[in-house]
Structures are given as C-alpha cells and as structure tokens.
Amino acid sequence: MAARQAFAAALSLSMLLALSPATAQTPPVESIQIGLSTDAISITAGFSGADLTIFGSLENPDPLVARQGRYDVIVVLEGPPRPVVVRRKDRVLGVWINLESETFENVPVSYSVATTRPLQDIAEPAKYKQLSLGAQNLYMKPVDEADAPATIEEFTAALRDRKAATGLYSENVGGVQFLSQNLFRATVRLAPNVPVGTHKARAFLFKSGLFIKESSAQLEIRKSGFEQSIFRVAHDYSFLYGVFAISLAMLTGWLGRLIFRKD
Amino acid sequence: MGIYLPIAEISVNVFVLLAMGAAVGFLSGMFGVGGGFLITPLLIFYNIPPAIAVATGANQVIASSFSGALSHFKRGTLDFKLGGVLLAGGIVGSTAGIYVFAVLRRVGQLDLFISLLYVVLLGTVGGLMLVESINALRASRSGAAPVLKKSGQHNWIHRLPFKMRFRASKLFVSVIPVLGLGAGIGFLSSIMGVGGGFIMVPALIYLLKVPTNVVIGTSLFQIIFTSAYTTLVHATTNQTVDVILAFLLMAGGVAGAQYGAKAGQRLRGEQLRALLAMLVLAVAIRLAIDLFVTPPNRYSLTAAGLN
Structure with a gap:
C-alpha cells in the first residue's frame, strides 16, 4: 500500500517536473474558473426557455487524472432566494381546501444543474449535503422550525417536486463537457418562467470523488419589452396605472357604442 | 396568435379572448346584464389566476x-x-371587500372563496330565475293572464326611517336599504369581479319598487363607479389588473353587446330569462364540480410575504 502511494507520488512528481521544473517542489493545486460572456441578459415577454452556455477552465489539472476522466464538474445556476409558502389541499365535506401550509425562508426561485456525470457517480451523498449542492440536497429552512420533522420533510419534498414540475429546478446530466484538458462547457437550462433578479452561477470541481474547489460568477436576468414596461408601471405607479385602466375602459365603451351602435 | 399578459404572466391566444369577450358581450347585450359574472369564471377556466381574473373582470365591466x-x-x-x-x-362595501380579498389571499383561501361565492350566488339566482321563467312560460301557454304585482304595494322596507325622495324614480323610501344594497353589491364587485347587475336589478324592482324603466340605467350608472373604484383599489393594493387582458375582453365585448341587444329584441321575455337562467346555472355547476374533483396535485406554491 505504502509502496503504491509512493509510486503514484513519484509518477506525478516526474510529470510535473517535465511540465514546469520551476514549481517542482509542491504539486500545484487544481482550481476552477468560469466565465460568462455577459453579466446581464434580457429576456422578452415571449421567452419560452433557453439553454445558457457557461465556459470554464481547470487550472493546473493533472494530465493523468484528466485523461482517466476522474475530474468532474458540476455547474449550478441558482436564482434569487425568496420566501415561499407550500400549501396542501385536503378534503373537507367533499370540497378540496387548502389546509396545512409550511413557509420556507430563502428558497432559490430557480435551480438549474449541469453535470459531467450523474450526481451519484461523482461523489458521496454526504458530500452534497455538506455543500448543499443539488436540488435534492438544498437546505430549505422552515420559518416555523417547531413543526413536526415528518411534516417539514413532506412539505420540503412537495416544494422540490413542484419546482421540478414547473421546470424551475432542473438537472442536465452530461450538460458539462470537457472540450480539452483544461476547457469545459456547461449548458444549464433556463425555464420559460425563469425569475428576474441576480442569479449566481457556481462551478464545483471534483477529483476522484473529492471536492477540490468552487468558483462563482453573477448573472443578472432582466425582462425587457413592452409587456415588461406595463408590469413595471403597474407596480411602480399603481395609482396612475389604475386610472389609466379605468379611462381605457370608458373610452372603449364609448367608442364601441359609436362604432357598433345598432339602435 | 399568442400574446403575453404582463400581469397574469402567461401567454394566451388573442382570438380566444376576443371571442370570449364577444360571446359574453353578445349575451350581456341580449339579457341586459354586465357580463362580469360570466367573464370571471371563464377566465378562471382559461387558467388565469383567480385574483387577476377578478380584478380584470371589474375593469372590463366598466366598459360595458x-x-x-x-x-x-x-x-x-x-x-x-x-x-x-x-x-x-x-x-x-367595495373597500371592505378589498380588505377581505387581501386577507384571503394571504391565508391561501382566496380561490376557494371566489368559487364558493360564485357557486352559491349563481346557483341561487339561476335557480330562482329558471323557476320563475318556467312558471311564466307555462302560464302564457295555458292562456292565463300573468299575475301582475301591484306597484302600490308596500313591504317592511318602506317602514324604515331616514326617508328620502327620489324624483326620477317617483320613490319616497328610507336610505338604509339603498345604502345596504349598494354596499352588498360593492362587496361582491371587489371579491367576484362582477358589476352586480344580476342582483341589483331584481333587488331594485322587487324590494325598492323602482319603476322598471329607470332600473337598468340607474344600476349601470352605479356599476360604472363601483367597478371603477374596485379597479383602482385592486390596481394599487394587489397589482392584479391586467390592462392587456381587460382591453381584449372589452374590445370583443362592446362589439358583441350591440348585436346581442338587437337579437334580444326578437326573443320573448320569459324565453330570454329561461335561457339566461340555464346559462347561469351551467356556470355554477361547472365551478361546483371543480371544487369536488380531486386536484391533479394537492400541493401548491405561493410567494410568501404578500402582506
């Protein structure tokens, strides 16, 4: 065992010597970088979802490990955190009524993951829990922590399930591809109903199942276009918007009578 | 042709909405009702969130x-x-209604409450109208003269204090039931997105004994302002008025209404009322079924912190 380790160390040392004799003493640590071509994207009202490509690179990769495909990268695009209420309908006298509910703090509105391989093949589940990585491992903090653990668990599962069903939480296995030893490309999905706000792109580097390094970048998602202007006016100048809506209705009523009058 | 609704935040078909507006406008012109009680459920059936359907329905009612x-x-x-x-x-009434609306929305019971109100009100009004019109139809077939209500007849309402004279209606009546009726309709307007004509008109005729010829005009006059007020308050407190959606419905509606009014002149009163009653009942039944059918998913998510 000890002999094998020594052999591996010697092997990597000799390769490093060949690559960069100057830094031969300490094996350089791998690290990861990601770059976004822009720090803000505008989507129009008719946005029907898209793939977002993120490029990244490994720094100081071990060529042997890279050749054996033992580097894994997980890229996450995480939407802005918001509080959310999960409600459950139950039957009361035959009618389905929202009865139980659980409020969670700071739940990412969207969470898109791209990986080199299926998550379970990359690292141990405990590792993901520790890093709070992956939709299944995200920690959802209930506002009322005194609730029964089984209830919290049930509503947490329902929250993940609903998010996945609307495409806001997605997983793209094989969405990260190495283009060369250093360069990789990640494709994360943007759902049609992707929330506006500051999104965080994070890349996690794993080597033979061990977490090595993380890198992150910010991305602003904005909505643009005529419809978005209406939305903004409705929220920022709600009184004027209301007056406009009323005037429009009266004008339409008056014009309609003028144009289509039949009496 | 698809269009994105900025407030409802969904894509819909322009022609479906125009047709919906025109169909409801046609019916409202034919029966002399505002059509809000049909628009709001139709929008809900078309997957528009109920809160937006109600506020936008109120906006649409102004036009008609x-x-x-x-x-x-x-x-x-x-x-x-x-x-x-x-x-x-x-x-x-409308102010109270908006407050109740916001509270219900916060506790997650708004959709249920809207549906229940619709089922109860439409069911009752539709049922009563159907019975009344069938009786009238039967009476006219057997040749018997219809029993006319005596206009001079007084009921308990006319014994209340604070009387006021309404010259155009040739009426001398207490302001209490008038204010109460207005408040009730205002409450329904803000929670259901209706003008309330389908309750106002019979109430004015049967309870207050207002002459039939001024009833519809007066009812429409007050509905304009109640719905305008409701629209304004929904716009400022809940931001649930979708002008694009409202405009498409109005555009179809005002056109349809004029043709409907013409068509309505060719049908007899009892037949017209029986048809309207069946329509109202059909909407009520459809909404009632949705309350009892097992939902495809029992869990739902809402953004917290709406208060």
Whole structure:
C-alpha cells in the first residue's frame, strides 16, 4: 500500500517536473474558473426557455487524472432566494381546501444543474449535503422550525417536486463537457418562467470523488419589452396605472357604442 | 396568435379572448346584464389566476356598463340621485371587500372563496330565475293572464326611517336599504369581479319598487363607479389588473353587446330569462364540480410575504 502511494507520488512528481521544473517542489493545486460572456441578459415577454452556455477552465489539472476522466464538474445556476409558502389541499365535506401550509425562508426561485456525470457517480451523498449542492440536497429552512420533522420533510419534498414540475429546478446530466484538458462547457437550462433578479452561477470541481474547489460568477436576468414596461408601471405607479385602466375602459365603451351602435 | 399578459404572466391566444369577450358581450347585450359574472369564471377556466381574473373582470365591466349607461342617459331613463346613494354604499362595501380579498389571499383561501361565492350566488339566482321563467312560460301557454304585482304595494322596507325622495324614480323610501344594497353589491364587485347587475336589478324592482324603466340605467350608472373604484383599489393594493387582458375582453365585448341587444329584441321575455337562467346555472355547476374533483396535485406554491 505504502509502496503504491509512493509510486503514484513519484509518477506525478516526474510529470510535473517535465511540465514546469520551476514549481517542482509542491504539486500545484487544481482550481476552477468560469466565465460568462455577459453579466446581464434580457429576456422578452415571449421567452419560452433557453439553454445558457457557461465556459470554464481547470487550472493546473493533472494530465493523468484528466485523461482517466476522474475530474468532474458540476455547474449550478441558482436564482434569487425568496420566501415561499407550500400549501396542501385536503378534503373537507367533499370540497378540496387548502389546509396545512409550511413557509420556507430563502428558497432559490430557480435551480438549474449541469453535470459531467450523474450526481451519484461523482461523489458521496454526504458530500452534497455538506455543500448543499443539488436540488435534492438544498437546505430549505422552515420559518416555523417547531413543526413536526415528518411534516417539514413532506412539505420540503412537495416544494422540490413542484419546482421540478414547473421546470424551475432542473438537472442536465452530461450538460458539462470537457472540450480539452483544461476547457469545459456547461449548458444549464433556463425555464420559460425563469425569475428576474441576480442569479449566481457556481462551478464545483471534483477529483476522484473529492471536492477540490468552487468558483462563482453573477448573472443578472432582466425582462425587457413592452409587456415588461406595463408590469413595471403597474407596480411602480399603481395609482396612475389604475386610472389609466379605468379611462381605457370608458373610452372603449364609448367608442364601441359609436362604432357598433345598432339602435 | 399568442400574446403575453404582463400581469397574469402567461401567454394566451388573442382570438380566444376576443371571442370570449364577444360571446359574453353578445349575451350581456341580449339579457341586459354586465357580463362580469360570466367573464370571471371563464377566465378562471382559461387558467388565469383567480385574483387577476377578478380584478380584470371589474375593469372590463366598466366598459360595458359605461356603454350601456350612455344610451340610458340619452333616453333619460337614469336616476342620478338614487344611483348616487347606491354608489355611496358601494364604496363602503367595495373597500371592505378589498380588505377581505387581501386577507384571503394571504391565508391561501382566496380561490376557494371566489368559487364558493360564485357557486352559491349563481346557483341561487339561476335557480330562482329558471323557476320563475318556467312558471311564466307555462302560464302564457295555458292562456292565463300573468299575475301582475301591484306597484302600490308596500313591504317592511318602506317602514324604515331616514326617508328620502327620489324624483326620477317617483320613490319616497328610507336610505338604509339603498345604502345596504349598494354596499352588498360593492362587496361582491371587489371579491367576484362582477358589476352586480344580476342582483341589483331584481333587488331594485322587487324590494325598492323602482319603476322598471329607470332600473337598468340607474344600476349601470352605479356599476360604472363601483367597478371603477374596485379597479383602482385592486390596481394599487394587489397589482392584479391586467390592462392587456381587460382591453381584449372589452374590445370583443362592446362589439358583441350591440348585436346581442338587437337579437334580444326578437326573443320573448320569459324565453330570454329561461335561457339566461340555464346559462347561469351551467356556470355554477361547472365551478361546483371543480371544487369536488380531486386536484391533479394537492400541493401548491405561493410567494410568501404578500402582506
């Protein structure tokens, strides 16, 4: 065992010597970088979802490990955190009524993951829990922590399930591809109903199942276009918007009578 | 052709909405009702969130009632004083309704409450109208003369204090039931997105004994302002008025209404009422079924912190 380790160390040392004799003493640590071509994207009202490509690179990769495909990268695009209420309908006298509910703090509105391989093949589940990585491992903090653990668990599962069903939480296995030893490309999905706000792109580097390094970048998602202007006016100048809506209705009523009058 | 609704935040088909507006406008012109009680459930069936369907329905009602009130104003069949008192009550009722609306939305019971109100109100009104019109149809077939209500007849309402004279309606009545009626309609307007004509008209005729010729004009007059107020408050407190959606419905609606009014003149009163009753009942039944059918998913997510 000890002999094998020594052999591996010697092997990597000799390769490093060949690559960069100057830094031969300490094996350089791998690290990861990601770059976004822009720090803000505008989507129009008719946005029907898209793939977002993120490029990244490994720094100081071990060529042997890279050749054996033992580097894994997980890229996450995480939407802005918001509080959310999960409600459950139950039957009361035959009618389905929202009865139980659980409020969670700071739940990412969207969470898109791209990986080199299926998550379970990359690292141990405990590792993901520790890093709070992956939709299944995200920690959802209930506002009322005194609730029964089984209830919290049930509503947490329902929250993940609903998010996945609307495409806001997605997983793209094989969405990260190495283009060369250093360069990789990640494709994360943007759902049609992707929330506006500051999104965080994070890349996690794993080597033979061990977490090595993380890198992150910010991305602003904005909505643009005529419809978005209406939305903004409705929220920022709600009184004027209301007056406009009323005037429009009266004008339409008056014009309609003028144009289509039949009496 | 698809269009994105900025407030409802979904894509819909323009022609479906125009057709929906035109169909409801046609019916409302034919039966002399505002059509809000049909628009809001139809929007809900079309997957528009109920909160937005209600607020936008109220906005749409302004257009149809304004158009209708104009013709009554020209013909002089409109009692401004009575309308004004009804309106004063309406503002109070609508304010209360908006408050209840916001509370229900916060606790997640708004959708249920809207559906229940619709089922109960439409079921009752539709049922009563159907019975009444079938009786009238049967009576006219057997050749018996219809029993007319004596206009001079007084009931308990006419013994209440604070009497006021309404000249255009030839009425001397307490302001309490007028304000109360206005408040009730205002409350329903803000929670259901209806103008409330389908309750206002029979209430004015049967309870207050207002002459039939000024009833519709006066009802429409007060509905304009109650719905305008409701629209404004929904826009400022809940941001749930979708102008694009409202405009498409109005555009279809005002066109349909004029043709509907013409078609309505060819049908007999009882037949017209029986048809409207069946329509109202059908909407009520459809909404009732949705309450009992097992939902595809029992869990739902809402953004917290709406208060």
